[in-house]
């Protein structure tokens with residue numbers, strides 16, 4: 365079973381959205397597992413502080429490396445073969461090929477940041493890999509962790525069923541997916557493209573391929589290598 369562990373100051377946020385629909389059904393069916401680990405349990409002292417002021421000054425608070433390391437060690441003891449990833453906008457952006465690689469492994473341990481983020485020494489000191497879900501700033505790593513987990517879980521064996529293995533989705537071929545339509549045939553004057561109702565599967569495949577390329581060029585030229593983002 366694919367096993368996720370999430371180190372967080374807000375374990376009560378989980379499973380949250382992951383308890384519903386496809387991922388939730390799979391969770392209840394035992395196709396994947398989710399453990400939350402309260403970061404504060406690894407803090408010491410009367411106040412159980414997990415954070416401290418940034419060295420060099422500046423606003424906000426930084427998660428302490430000693431507290432993070434104890435939590436990571438506890439998670440690794442349970443799952444020595446699972447990669448440990450920290451959610452941070454300072455990491456490489458998550459892509460579908462990384463999602464596939466993670467989903468085909470034993471699981472993942474995720475470290476959720478809060479405040480200004482992590483003491484940088486955790487990355488080298490505990491072989492933690494940084495990963496970002498996009499070029500914007502969230503208030504905490506929990507939603508980012510859920511995004512990563514949702515992307516992985518739908519690829520776990522048995523979750524989506526053989527019929528839709530996800531092979532045709534956007535990014536799987538290096539392109540955005542072609543657009544979809546369904547009934548009604550005409551909606552507020554807008555008709556479904558004729559080719560899709562023609563029953564000619566060769567023509568449909570050609571049209572879809574062309575639209576995938578056109579839309580990728582329009583919305584995501586970076587995927588074609590035209591313009592690095």
Ligand code: SAH
Nearest residue numbers: 451452477480481496497501502504505508
């Ligand atoms: N000071 C940091 C941002 C901290 S945001 C910086 O400028 O790089 C607080 C936490 O939210 C982060 O530690 C991280 O865990 C999470 N977070 C915010 N944006 C994220 C993103 N794009 N991807 C992944 N995690 C993110």
